Amino acid sequence: MNNQQGRDPTLPLWRAAVLLRVLTLLFALGVIIYHLDEYRRPWLALVMGGVMTVWTVVVAVRYLKPTEKLLAFTVFDLAVCCAVMTSSLLVLTPLQLEGEPVPLVPTVWVTGVVAAGAVAAGPVAGGVFGGVVAAFNYGVRGYVDTDLTRDLMLLVGVGFVLGLAAASSRRSAARLETALRTEAATAERERLARSIHDSVLQVLAHVRRRGGELGGDAAELAKLAGEQEVALRALVSSAPASTEDGAADLGARLKILETERVSVSVPATPVPLPAAAANELASAVREALANVGKHAGVTAKAWVLLEDLGSDIVVSVRDDGVGIAPGRVAAAEREGRMGIARSLRGRVAELGGSVTLETAPGEGVEWELRVPRERSGAK
Structure with missing residues (x-):
C-alpha cells in the first residue's frame, strides 16, 4: 500500500472498524435475547443473530488484511447489513415497529458498515453509506420522526468524518514516502557528485585547460573535454523532484x-x-x-x-x-x-x-x- 513499509496507512482505522463491529454485535445479540419472547418470530431473530455473528467473523478477516480493491466488498457488506435490517419486518410485530420503542434486529451493529465504507473509499462514500443505512431505517419503521432523523445525521456525519481521517492518513503516508525517497536519492546523488568531482570532473577540467594552452589538435580535445564536463555536471544534477x-x-x-x-x-x-x-x-x-x-x-x-x-x-x-x-x-x-x-x-x-x-x-x-x-x- 501507500507507505514505506508496504502496509496500508489506514490499518489502525480498519482495526477500529472491526472492533466496533464486534462490540456492536455483542450489544445486538444482547438486545435479541432480551426481547426474544416478545418477537413475532423468535426463531428468525436467532437466525439473524447467527447471520450477524458469522458475517462479523468474515468481515473481520477481510478488513484486517485491507487491499486497494476493497470497495466492492464493502458494498456487499452494506447489502448484507440492509438485508438484516429488513428482516425486522418479519421478526418484530407491527406494534414493535411503529409504536413501542423496540430496536430493529441489528440495532447499532449496522454502524460498522458505515465505518468500513468511509475507511475504504473516503468521506463521500462514508456519507453515502450512512445515508443508505438511515434510509433503510426509515423504510423498515415506516415513518419519520426526530429520533430517526437524529440517527441519519449521526450516521452520515460519522461516515464523513471517518472518511476524512482515512483520506488524510493516505495522503500523509504518500507524502512521507515521497520525502523519504527524495531524501535517499538526494543523499546518493551528493555522494556520487563528490566522487565525480574529485575524480572525473577534475580530470576533464585539467584536459580542457591544458589542451587550450597547447593549441592545435589538443585544442579540439580540450573542447570535447569541456563539453563532456558540462554534460557530466548536468547528469549529476538531473535528479528526481526535490x-x-x-x-x-x-x-x-x-x-x-x-x-x-x-x-x-x-x-x-x-x-x-x-x-x-x-x-x-x-x-x-x-x-x-x-x-x-x-x-x-x-x-x-x-x-x-x-x-x-x-x-x-x-x-x-x-x-x-x-x-x-x-x-x-x-x-x-x-x-x-x-x-x-x-x-x-x-x-x-x-x-x-x-x-x-x-x-x-x-x-x-x-x-x-x-x-x-x-x-x-x-x-
Missing part, C-alpha cells in the same frame, strides 16, 4: 552548469517548477551553451541569468562570441540542422513559452527563454 509535491528547483539545475567559461546567476531563493518542466528548461540551456562552445569561438564566455517574475520564468543565455550572421539560424533549419529548432525552441514551446534571439556579427548572442508559470504547471 519536494513532496513533485517540484524541482530550476536554480539548482542551472547552477550546476557553471564552469570557468560559463557564469550562472540564480535567485537566492528556490525557483520551483514541476520536475519535467525544470528538466526541459535546463536541457534547453545546455543546448544554448553547447552552441556557444561550437560557434562562439574558443575564448568566448557565457552568462546564464535566471529570473523569477512571478507569472513568468525567464532564463537568459548570453555570450561574447562572434555572433550569428543575419538569416543564419533560418538557413541552418532549412539545411536540416535541428539543434536550435528542436532542442531549444521545441523544448520551450512544449512548455507554452517563447524563445527570443538577439545577435549580430561580432556582438555575441543572447537567447531569452520565457515560460509562463501557469502553463508549466508550477504553483
